[in-house]
Amino acid sequence: MASVLNISAYLFTRLADAHDLRPVLRDRAHAAGIKGTILLAEEGINMFLAGEAQAVRDFVATLRDDPRFAPLTTKESWSTAQPFGRLLVKVKREIIRMDHPTIRPDAGRAPAVAPETLRRWLDAGRDDAGREVVLLDTRNAFEVGYGAFEGARDLRLERFTQFPDAAAAAAASLRGKTVVSYCTGGIRCEKAAIHLREVGVDAYQLDGGILGYFEQVGGAHWRGECFVFDEREALTPDLVPTAGANR
Structure with missing residues (x-):
């Protein structure tokens, strides 16, 4: 029986005291028996954590x-074993590295598309205005190999810092279309959509990313699994580890 609660969560919010927060959150999570990773930066927080359900939810409630x-907000899934070997709490320059300091989601997000809306657009083959919808995968190429949305465009990234240049090269072919950027949990596609709009593309972000889509509408228009950065390796659209993954 799956009894270990796994959460992923991020938030772009201005943190002038990230270094001071690090030991506070580390000690609080350690005392609760929680393992995983917490990244802190001036631009916000990014977390992948797992543990006993009430302990994890209490940790998040205290954080709020x-x-x-x-x-x-958190995205939840379950496993029968702890997928993390230890707890890491780090202060970084960015909670997701893009090396593009003008992109500041805390100052204003790009428009987001709810999972239910995206499914409706994909069912219809167009958005509500009748325009072509292009799904743009902002993940690394090896992640795309595990699974992706049907017909999604893949920029063949080795790392997210390559996205600005790849997006600029693709911008001309994306203009005039409704572009929905997506990633695992929403953090990369949030920065990606802002950059795409800066280069003249009518871009939106998939709210909650792939995991949020799975949680809200399942696996419609998805093929394969979704790679995750822990020992489970990948999740099915039912948010359970794939066969062969560490359960």
Whole structure:
């Protein structure tokens, strides 16, 4: 029986005290028996954590007591074993590295598309205005190999820092279409959509990423699994580890 709660969560919110927060969150998570990774930066927080369900949810609830983290939302899945070997809490320059400092989601997000809306567009073959919808995968190429949306465009990235140049090269072919950027949990496609709009593309982000889509509407228009950055390796659209993954 799957009894270990796994969460992924991120939030772009201004943190002037990331270095001070690090030991506080590390000690709090360690005391609760939680393992995984917490990344802190001036631009926000990014977490992949697992543990006993009530302990994980209490940790998140306490975090939300800080007004800066009040809007934090989590995506949940389950496993029968702890998928992380240890707890890491780090302070980084960015919670997701893009090396493009003008992209500041905390100052304003690109428009987001809800999973239910995206499914409706894909069912119809067009958006509500009748325009062609292009799904743009912002993940690394090896992740795409595990699974992707049907017909999605893949920029063959080795790392996310390559996205700005790849997007600029693809921009001319994307203009005039409704472009929906997507990634595992939403953090990369949030930055990606802002950059795409800067280069003249009518871009949106998939709210909650692939995992949010799985949670809300299942595997419609998806083929394969979704790679995740822990020992489970990949999840099916039912949000369970794939056969052969560490359960």
